[in-house]
Amino acid sequence: MFVSKLIRRSCAIVGVVALTSVAWAQPASKDKEFQPEVGQSGKDVVWVPTAQTLVNKMLDMAKLTPQDYLIDLGSGDGRTVITAAKRGARAHGIEYNPDMVELSKRNAAKEGVAGKATFEKADIFASDYSKATVITLFLLPELNVKLRPTILDMKPGTRIAANSFDMGDWKPDQTARVEGDCTSWCTAYLWIVPAKVAGTWKLPQGELTLKQQYQSISGALNSGGRSTVISKATLNGDHISFTAGGAAYSGRVNGNTIEGSMTGGGKNTSWTATRN
């Protein structure tokens, strides 16, 4: 067991198998209010709280605003959800341990954000979190990778902020490290769900073929019988940009349509593409 201060100070991991020989976790006594203990076994993880400085950093990286709906996968003692609610966002925690859920609800009430911060006892692998605009998590790598297909199907532009563990070969868009009250588990990663742009797109001036590996894109523009490889290609959520044949294209992807503007030869014109 760690110091209770540490526990209060710091939300969520880690693990894959519930361990039984926990030298430092002690059973909570029945007559006292439930107190979580760092290292306590959860469903797929043990609980390690995220330091408050890292919670703040994760929300900063996600550029959380009051218009957002945040869902924390494995919400632990609720600190991330409560912090998000205090920033004005609607926030929801999914947590498998019912004691942690109750504790989180009490904490949210104490902090005066019970109206915005909600919690439910559920298995994240059997939950629908597709309505979130921001997802936060502190899970083990394997669990992140298991969640990845579902996350990649979320609305383009959805931000995913994770503590310490990445998403396999889906490289983070941003990485940051905090110090201060954080002594371990101090790395935050941010991913932005990319629009699905792979395929062949029809433009008035020709055909655009795009290949995609998460947010990395490459391709070629076929126009007037000439094929030009696109360069400076970026994909940030639903925002795509690239350069082809001396013209800079930018646009928004909406399903099978891209609409945007292009600058080339001193002119600024709009362009539209539709996927075959």
Place this chain on the structure above:
Amino acid sequence: MWAARLWLCAVLFAAASVYAQTSPPGIYEPEYGQPGKDVVWVPTPEIVVDTMIDLAKITASDFVIDLGSGDGRLVIAAAKRGARALGMEYDDNLVAYSRRSAEQQGVADKAQFVKADIFASDFSQATVLTLFLLPEMNERLRPQFLAMKPGTRIVANFFGIGDWSSDEAVHVPDKDKCGNYCVAYLWIVPAKIDGAWLMPQGELALVQGHQYFKGWLFANGRTTVVEQGRIRGDTLNFTVDGVSYSGRVSGNVIEGTVGHEGASVRWTATRKVP
């Protein structure tokens, strides 16, 4: 060498008459139970002093700091074992008294004393810390203890350090020599290994609770549980899939050996820092 005001009030009056000795006029003698800054003075029984020194395996190469050194007995005893020893004590009279004692016992060069508030002092250079403080004081000092160099030994008389379980405890059986304070505890400052580590074959996640840890190894798309994780100073041991790993932690690197098919193979891990 300090203990609790509240805890001891009852026994003090009885004990004081035994401990208070008639001294020549003008020569200061500390009295059992005399008030101090955060505690009252209760000397550690000599037999427990010896037990603490043995438990910490104090040698001539150690630098011992006693937090709340009282009449100096532990510092002097450590100096007699050849160690450099420093007593931090808030009471001026006790400091002066300790210096005289060290002089008389011929260890003034090795046994030094400083008037200091232990909560405002830097004791980070010690290789051994000794203390007889109240539990809440131990608890308050815990972050500083844990920040000391891995392998630093901390020995305490009677009171523990919150939920940080001791690595060893010795019960002195001689009740008539140790009175009410017959237990000595030893803690060895563990290296900080909590966090994510990169290994050639994958990633290692360790969750530390003082000298114990649990964790997971992610390699080849598979997760295996780290079992029997134990740290003693800068040395750690664990098993994965029944294979034993041992290693030495040095800052952001762990280097060690792993038993593999009867042979010993080297392994390394580096802390995952972006």
